[in-house]
Amino acid sequence: MSFLLFVEQLLNGLQFGVMLFLTAAGLTLVFGVMGLINLAHGSLIMVGAFAAATVSAATGSYLLAIAASIVGAAAAGAIIEMLVIRRLYKRDHLDQVLATFALILIFSEGTRYVFGSFPLYLNIPPYLAGPVTLPGGIEYPLYRLTIIVVGLLIAAGLFLLIARTRIGIQIRAGESDREMIAALGVDISRLYTLVFALGAGLAGLAGAMIGAIQSVQVGMGEPILILAFVVIVIGGIGSIKGALIGSILVGVTDTMGGILLPAFFRLFMDNSAAMSTGSALATMSIYILMALVLILKPSGLYGGKA
Amino acid sequence: MKIKMLMAAASTAILAATAAQAEKVKVGMITTLSGGGASLGIAIRDGFMLAVKQSGNDNIEVIIEDDQRKPEIAVQLADKMIQSEKVDVLTGIVWSNLAMAVVPATTAQGKFYLSPNAGPSALAGKGCHPNYFNVAWQNDNLHEAAGAYASSAGLKNSFILAPNYPAGQDALAGYKRTYGGEIAGELFTKLGQTDYASELAQIRASGADSVFFFLPGGMGISFLKQYADSGIDLPLVGPAFSFDQDILQAVGDAALGVHNTSQWNKDLDNAANAGFVEAFVAEYGRLPSLYASQGYDTANLLLSAMAKADVADQDAFRDALRAADFASVRGDFTFGSNQHPVQDIYVRQVIKEGDVYTNKLVGAALENHADAYVGDCKM
Structure with a gap:
């Protein structure tokens, strides 16, 4: 395997990881701060992508589309938090899973009712289209590089928000003792709505960004959701830093496994057998990674006490 | 959407009202109406129901259910339709892995199955059955045409990829059967995969001169x-499944100029097709896809058999189906001995007509083409 292919795959892994992070960040905050398992997080990705596709079709502006995805998904998040999710904080996880699964069905069918079943069009803006040549002669799509940069900037921003601002202090306090912070006069239910909307907005942004290179269709968020749960288990529940490290680990493992394992088996097997064994193992690799992390650190890489 | 649902409800009501008549044929349609593959199932349903509506035949009752592209749900629906609804004919399945789960059990229970899409190789060869008819194609067919086209276009070193499920394996086997050049690389992707960054990197590194892909x-x-x-600036070749009318608008310019192979196109020159395209646009307000044409042909085949024989007399009904005495939108249409189509397959190119992305015919890839498994079928 050539060096160029290796580096390109590494970038692909990083890009995949960054996308996962945008989804996992919201999920881990909601899980960590409110103790809520939100299966409907994938639907918020879809809401963001559909909002972006609609605005892009109406205005032709990609930046407006991105803004619409964040605002649309955050608004949808705030509304479901106030109408449904709020009633679930004190319930056990089974009730939460049932209710948020119902939300998936409502979002999917609602979207189908409004937009129909055919995929929508959302494309990369001309100024981000096409490949760029990186040092070393690697050709890489500019759009994917942009995703990596935007994702890392958002990670840095979130980190500052949680560690350095007043609202961040409240979020962290809410995570460790919700009665105490309520007693200190923080409006806890407003805080929860805010955190939920923040996570939803990030998921919406992820939806708009991947919508431009994939297809904008009903149910597009669900496959990402499963991996996002793996990420927060690896990273440690409630930790933004853990979500970032976990996302990149999962992204790189998944992408590199898909190419290195078949290449490895090709050393002593014929091509088609190596391909099938290698890719079968590659799909397992992230779960093996998760198992290893849990054996060594049962509460995840950066998790508090389990 | 709303109007369409009202019409569907109204037609169901009309059908229900006539349920008392004799010699009714009850059809169970199991197809994918939700999730990622919904556009395919909806096209099949719309094409099928258009033909039923045009016929004005009151003796056909269609029950439509959504399989969500899940084999276990398709099996449950089939059991329900056969055992409690007592359907005579099943149809509708889009995906080969679902067809493999449903078709053998259906035919074993003495019901007819008319496939408007999936044509897995296992059901064309050793697993063929007198009650199983495929109206679309055997899975390999369009890929064989793509291989033949690639050879004739002088492509010598193709990188090929398809999802890892029965139709994907059939696809690569079909392409290699007729393609004369070298294979630069061969990949199976996950069914439902949405990010192909890793595959694209491997294509770039492979030194191929063309890319064949089957990703519906x-x-x-x-x-x-x-x-x-x-x-990556290599010519793309593929079957029509990635270039059908319903998804081209979402792909946009990225598909322009690509050659793809299909047994049907909207500009295919015959009276049945011209009538179909016009009626479909009038009914649904969009251009039909090849899936819709297959649904339409399936319904017309069934209606032609109903005109000749009573479904209760299975042997007579089977002979009537085998005769394929209907005006197909593909022009000439006959069944081979394994009850799969023998038909011409064409090369199309993606173009833009005004604001709409669509395909035009550019030539024939294979003529009177049967499938490779017909010899394995003892029937």
């Missing part, structure tokens, strides 16, 4: 957009 529905949209953005 949303998978094809993702692949084509990412391919266009990757800067």
